[in-house]
Amino acid sequence: MTQQAATIERRYVEAWNAAIAPSSSDVPAELHALRESAIAKFEEVGFPTARRGNEAWKYTDVAPIANAAFEDLAPAAPVRVATEALDQHIMGGSVWNRMVFVDGHWVPSLTSMPTLPPQVTVTSLAKAMALHPHLVRDLLGRYAPYDESGFTALNTAFLRDGAVLIVPHDTVVEEPIHFIYLTSSEGQSSVTQPRTLVSMGRNAKASVIESYGALTDTLSLTNAVSEYVLAEGAQLDACRLQQHSGSAYHVGSAQVRLGRDSRFTSGAFDFGGAIARHTLSVALEGEGSECTLYGLYMTNHGQHVDNQVLVDHIAPHTTSEQVYKGVLDGRSRGVFHGSITVQQAAQKTNAKQSDKNLLLSDEAEVDTKPALWIYADDVRCGHGAACGKLDDGALFYLQSRGIDEAAARRMLVHGFANEVLEHVELTPLRVHLEQLITASLRSSRRPS
C-alpha cells in the first residue's frame, strides 16, 4: 500500500477509534469482536484500486470515493428529520409496512407496521440482538464475507444498527415491507453504513424493498450490505431502488443464499448517484432453487453506474435468469458484469442472462461483460448482450404519425424499459418507477 493510500484508510480507523470503540459495552461482545476484526481487515485491504489485474474493479475507479474528504465518518443520530423531503420515497400509502433509517440510525417515529402478521419480526438490529441473539449471531456477517472486499469490511466495522426481518416458517406476509435508508447530512458530508438482514423460514413468503436516497444534495457515501437467507420452499421478492442525489456515492452488496426449492426474485433500479456500484451475489445451494434477477439503470450527465450480478449454481436442478437494461445519456457510463457459474454437481441447470443498453448520447459509454463459467455438462446456459441507439426507423414511423420527436423518443425509451418493468408485481412500485423514468428523460438535454 502506498503512503498516500495508507493515510486515506487511516482516517477511517481513527474515526472508528473515536466513535465505535467507546461503545463496545453497548452491544453484545460477539458483535464488537466482529467489528474489531473487520476494521483490522479494512486497514489491511483498504479500498479497491483500479490497478492492473484487479478484474472486479476494472471499469470502476473508486479513487473519488476513497479520496473524498467526508467530514463525518460516523454520523450521530439526527436531531430532526425533514419529513416533507421523505415524501418522494414513500410508496404504498397506509398499507405497506415501513421502517426508516436516517444516517444509519433507526427513526422509530417514522416507522409504521399496519399490516404485519404478529409472528413476523421487523426490528432494528440493536433490538433484534436483544430479542433473538442466536438468530442474529448465526446470520450476521456469515454470508457477507468482509475479508475480500474493503467496502464490506468498512460496513461491518462501523455496524451500529440496521434492519432485521425474520419471517417464521409457513408464514405469508401479504403486504410489502419497505426499508428506507436516507442520508440527512445536516450541512456536513458524511458516510453511512446501512445493513439489512432477512431470514425467511421454511415455506415463508414476503416482499421487501430497500430504498436509498438523500434528504439534501450534499456530498455523501452510502455503503450498504444486505444478507438474505431463504430456507426450504421460501419465496422472497426483493427490490432495491437507488435514487440518490447527483453528489452522492453509493456502494452496496447483497448476498443471497437459496435453500431447497426456494424462489428469489430481485429488481435493481438505479437512477441517482455520481458513482453507484452494486454487487448482487446469489448462491443456489438447494436443489430446485430458482432466481429471477432484473434491473434497470438510467443515467445522465457524468454519472457512473456499475452492476455486478454473480450467480453461482451449486446444486442440481437450479434455474436462474438475469435481465438487465441500461439507458445512458449525457457523459454517463454504464457498467455491467454478469457471471453465471455452474459447479460440477449442478447438473440440469438452466441459466439465462441478458444485458441490453440504449445509448442516447455520443459521449455516453457502456462496458458490459456477461460471463459463463460452466463445469457441468447436462446444462442449458445462454447469454446475450446488445448495445445500440434508438431505432431511426421507429422514430420516423412515430413522427410520420404526427408525434413530435421528443415525445417519440420518450415513448421508445419507455418501451425499452418496459421489458424490465413488467417483472415488477407491486403496482405502487411500478407507478413510482415509471415516474422516475419520465423525470429522468425530462431532465436530459435533447439534440434538436
Added chain:
Amino acid sequence: MVTPKQLAQTEYKYGFVTDIEEETAPRGLTEDTIRWISAKKQEPEFMLEWRLRAFRHFLTLVEKEQSPKWANVHYPPINFADGVYYAAPKKDQPASLEDVDKELLATYEKLGIPLEEQKRLAGVAVDAVFDSVSVATTFKETLSKQGIIFGSFNEAVQEHPDLVRKYLGSVVPYTDNFYAALNSAVFSDGSFCFIPKGVRCPLELSTYFRINAAEAGQFERTLIIAEEGSYVSYLEGCSAPMRDTNQLHAAVVELVAMENAEIKYSTIQNWYPGDENGVGGIYNFVTKRGKCAGDNSKISWTQVETGSAITWKYPSVLLQGDNSIGEFYSVALTRGYQQADTGTKMVHLGKNTRSKIISKGISAGHGQNTYRGLVKVMPRAADARNFTQCDSLLIGDQCGAHTTPYVEVQNSSAHLEHEAFTSRVSEEQLFYCQQRGMSSEDANSLIINGFCKEVFQQLPFEFAIEATRLLEVSLEGSVG
C-alpha cells in the same frame, strides 16, 4: 458404447521424433544469447538493436512479475533462464528443394505435406519451418514473377531490410505483452510475405511449423503485408513430437492490410497436447494481430485449435481504415487435460467498420475451454457494427466451458450483438439420427461437425477436409 474416458486416450498421430542433427544455442537467456542468435542469422545492426531493446523490456517485465496471469489456465511457473532458444537442422541452408535433407522431407511427408507433390498438384506454396529455421519454400519463382515476396523471415531480413524495418513491430510492438517481448528478443525465423499493389496472389500461401528438438522452444515471427488492392490467403499448420516435458511456443504474427486489400489467415494448430494424464505438451502462447490500415480493407482469421497442452491466443484486428472489416472464426477443442483460453479482440477505430466473431468451443475429458473476447468501439468509430456468437459443447461431466466477452462502447451509433449458448449434444438430435439407422458414433460426429460448420466453411478446401478429419480423429471414441 464408448465412454468419454476413451476420448482422452485417442493417440496423437504426429508424435514421432525426427532423428536429425541439430545445432542449438547455448542454454540460457542473456544478452549473449540474443547476440548469438543474431550473429548466427547474420543480421544487420538494426535487427540486433531491436532485439536487445525487446530483451531489456522483457527483463523489466520478468522483474515486475508481469507474465500474464489473468487467463483461465494453470501451469507451473516457467524458468525462462533455463531454456534453449534456438535449434536448427545442422546442414547449410538448401539452395533448392532438391538439396533439402531427405530425413526432413520424409518428416513432412509423414505429416501429409508432400512438398514434391504439392509443387505439381495442389497449387499451394509451402514454407516449412522446422524448429527455428525455414527449410524449404516451394513455388518461389512462380510467385516472384508477380512481385510477390514469400519466404523465410531470415531471407527477408537479408534481402528486403527496408520492408522489415518499416513493418516489424508496427502491429505488435515488443512492449505489447510479456510473450511478445520474449519473442521479439529471441525469434529465430518465420514467414515473410509481401503482396504488391493490385496483385491477387494466385496461390494459397502456406507455412508448416514443426517443433522437433527436445528442449528448444519455438519462437517464430510472421509478417504479412498486403499493399493497396491486393489479396492473399495464407495457411498455417503445426505439429510436434510427443515428449513428457512441456515445450514453449511463443510466436508473433503481424498482418497489415492497406486500402482495399484483403488478408485471409487460416490456422490448423495441432501441437502435441500431452498424454492422457496431462504430462507434456506444448504451451502455445501466441500473439496474433492484424491492422486494417487502409479504407475498405479486410482481415479474416480462421483457426482450428485441436492441439497444445495450453493455448493462450487472441488473433485480433485493429479496424483503423473507414469501412474496414474484421472477422474471426474459431473452433477450439480441448480434451485430456488440455486448457485453452482463446478468442479475439476487435478494436473499431474507423467509421462504418464491421466485425464478426463466430467461436465454437468443444470440451471433452478434463478439458477446460475459455472464450475470451473484446469488442471495443472508440469514440470516432461512427456506425460500427459487431455480431458475436460463441457457442460451447460439453462432452462428459469432467470438462468445463467458459465464456467471458468484454464489450466496451464509446459511440452511440454503434450496434452490437452478442450471444452465446452452452449445452451438451442434445438427446433429441441423437435419437433422431439413430432412429434413421445411424450408429451412435456417426450421429455424434455428424452433430459435432454440424456445430463447427460455420467455421469450416471459411477454410480453403483442402484445409476444410483436414480440419474435419482432425476433429473426427481427435474425438474418436469420445462420445456415445
